Amino acid sequence: MSKAAKFFKYENPLAKTVVTKGGLSAEDAIAAAEARVEEVRQPTLEDLDRGLAEIAALRERLGDGDAAALQSMYQEANRIVAVGGVFGLGQLGEAAYSLCELISRFQAGGRFSRAMVDVHLDGLKLLRTPDEHDETHRDQVLSGLRQVTASVG
Amino acid sequence: MAEPRLNLGKATVLLVQASATELDILGQMFIGFGVKGIRKCTSVEDAEAVSATQPFDLMVVDCDIPDGAGYDFVQRLRRAEENANRLAPIMLVCGHAAPSNVERARDCGANFVVAKPLTPPIVYDRLMWMAREQRQWVEAEGYVGPDRRHKAFGPPAGEKGRRHDDLGLEVGLPIGPDLEQDEIDALMNPRRAVA
Numbered sequence: 539m540s541k542a543a544k545f546f547k548y549e550n551p552l553a554k555t556v557v558t559k560g561g562l563s564a565e566d567a568i569a570a571a572e573a574r575v576e577e578v579r580q581p582t583l584e585d586l587d588r589g590l591a592e593i594a595a596l597r598e599r600l601g602d603g604d605a606a607a608l609q610s611m612y613q614e615a616n617r618i619v620a621v622g623g624v625f626g627l628g629q630l631g632e633a634a635y636s637l638c639e640l641i642s643r644f645q646a647g648g649r650f651s652r653a654m655v656d657v658h659l660d661g662l663k664l665l666r667t668p669d670e671h672d673e674t675h676r677d678q679v680l681s682g683l684r685q686v687t688a689s690v691g
Numbered sequence: 692m693a694e695p696r697l698n699l700g701k702a703t704v705l706l707v708q709a710s711a712t713e714l715d716i717l718g719q720m721f722i723g724f725g726v727k728g729i730r731k732c733t734s735v736e737d738a739e740a741v742s743a744t745q746p747f748d749l750m751v752v753d754c755d756i757p758d759g760a761g762y763d764f765v766q767r768l769r770r771a772e773e774n775a776n777r778l779a780p781i782m783l784v785c786g787h788a789a790p791s792n793v794e795r796a797r798d799c800g801a802n803f804v805v806a807k808p809l810t811p812p813i814v815y816d817r818l819m820w821m822a823r824e825q826r827q828w829v830e831a832e833g834y835v836g837p838d839r840r841h842k843a844f845g846p847p848a849g850e851k852g853r854r855h856d857d858l859g860l861e862v863g864l865p866i867g868p869d870l871e872q873d874e875i876d877a878l879m880n881p882r883r884a885v886a
Contacts, residue, residue, distance in 0.1 A: 541831070543829055543830065543831035543832075544829070544830040545838070548827075548828045549778075550825070551748040551749075551780065552748055552749055552780050552821055552822035555698050555702055556697060557697070558693040558694075558695060559693070559696075560698050561697050561698025561725070562696055562698070562699075563696050564696070567696075567723065567724050568811045568812050571719070571811035572723070574720060575720055575811065577719060616786040617710055617713075619786040619808070620786050620807040620808055620809075621713065621716065624716055624809070638787035639787060642787070645789075646789075
């Protein structure tokens, strides 16, 4: 017979950080954090571009769906998911998320389509420079990538 | 009433991220929030060693560490009875999560799961939420961590609740006379008492 679950109240150490005087207001804290994050914009974007280049290089190793290359591509794309939206490249991050989901579905279903990967790579390349494309075009690209991914059951 | 603020000047925070780039962004963010005691780890092994010796007010743990090591770290910590951080608030941060990992995120014992990308407004908002939460702690064979039910709607229909304070679905008999209409109106429309 399984042991009964125990429920009890506990002290939340973060509770003492909520104050009405002193500390930082939400507005000030967020502004200060944004200024700090801005300091790492350049190295982050350089790292992001290295990730995009690595994804392009991994494409050449995919063959008929090489498992190790796909997994590496997933990890690189997931890193872009994490940082794209921090520096105004939210749609690039969403395209990378779609690529992760596509690979995840390939892995789960034992399927592979190079064309589906390629269209994502084209999308990533386009969304890396959002200012060079109008909003409608970018939205359509992203929507198309999501449809491609959703088509893999 | 004054808007609540966060004073994180004395808080200690452990950041566990596999990616140095993400770790830098998060570190900068918490410095901006006013945190002075930040400890950064790029591996679960480092995090395990640090968390065994130093108490933290908050831990931010990455889901995307290979092989699900981030989930396992949280799960082990919650069950480590001798560890001072066993009850520490944990924010789990996830990029893309494969279906198999969604349940792991829910069940490992973290207080909150936040989707990447992490931006200052999102993290501040979640921090404030975590600082004000008052859920109970649960220890069961299959789960140790804060109660996963964020709202208490009572036990599922047709089932008896497992908690001592769960209320049954059946409403009991009245314990006094019904309120008069003017008493109900007074509840809806309170007025200042006049001497």
